[in-house]
Amino acid sequence: MTALVIAEHDNSAIKGATLNTVTAALACAGEVHVLVAGHNAAAAAQAAAQIAGVAKVIHADSAELADALAENVAAQVLALAANYSHLLFAATAAGKNVAPRVAAKLDVAQVSEITKVISADTFERPIYAGNAIATVQSLDATKVLTVRSTGFDAAVATGGSAAVETVAAAAGAGQSRFLGREVTKNDRPELTAAKxxxxxxxxxxxxxxxxxxxxxxxxxxxxxxxxxxxxxxxxxxxxxxxxxxxxxxxxxxxxxxxxxxxxxxxxxxxxxxxxxxxxxx
CATH class of the missing domain: 3.40.50.1220 (TPP-binding domain)
Known part of the structure; x- marks a missing residue:
């Protein structure tokens, strides 16, 4: 079995939640690949190749992927999905935007916000605001998972030597276009990554x-x-x-x-x- 982690990045560096998702992927499958879908994102692909435990990085580069529109990223994941037993996304705003689209197109049940991998098809996730833990077994051929980063240690960001494979970018969905982004600038640490x-x-x-x-x-x-x-x-x-x-x-x-x-x-x-x-x- 091979798992595909959909990396979150800014076209130059990999975001921290991806490292936790790689750790979850390693518990699911014997081999882990990382998808870096972006535009002029070679630096991010090289950074992903350095993550310990990653066997291969798949780099899809297109202007349509520059701003990580959910429809276009989902199309790229679907173009590769047949090769993988597990598709893993970080349970962030970006991951939660793409994963349900992929699961719906594949006609499988998404398992959301997993905090533990029991086996390749069985996972734990919190329910009732975290007051109970559900054990969920997925019988789907392709498992679509979102990973709660607080449940898994971050993979080591350096020391790996994965090969980077460039693939043709999937055609954009044509259903939306990027108009602009308002970014909050903050000199303090990122809330979800701070110690x-x-x-x-x-x-x-x-x-x-x-x-x-x-x-x-x-x-x-x-x-x-x-x-x-x-x-x-x-x-x-x-x-x-x-x-x-x-x-x-x-x-x-x-x-x-x-x-x-x-x-x-x-x-x-x-x-x-x-x-x-x-x-x-």
């Missing part, structure tokens, strides 16, 4: 108090800044800082929760943190 995360809740009382307490704390600790859903809904913090079931899933070495009640919705997003410090209001 330290500090999050504020509604008990801080106002956006001004949230900024006055949380931003200096994050800067002092070199931490990523997060927020509870209640704080986001109250306008204290932007939506991209939300930690929880409907926000981002984090598992840092240290998680500091300031004025957060500990609702199930929030716990689902940070309960795998190694050390949790709770500061009440």
């Amino acid at each position: 330290i995360v500090v999050s504020g809740g509604r008990a801080l009382g106002s956006k001004e108090q949230f900024d006055a307490v949380m931003e200096p704390l994050a800067d002092k600790l070199g931490a990523a800044l997060g927020a509870s859903r209640a704080a986001v809904d109250a306008g204290y913090a932007p939506n991209d800082l939300q930690v929880g079931q409907t926000g981002k899933i984090v598992a840092p070495q240290l998680y500091v929760a300031v004025g957060i009640s500990g609702a199930i919705q929030h716990l689902a997003g940070m309960k795998d943190s190694k050390v949790i410090v709770a500061i009440n209001k």
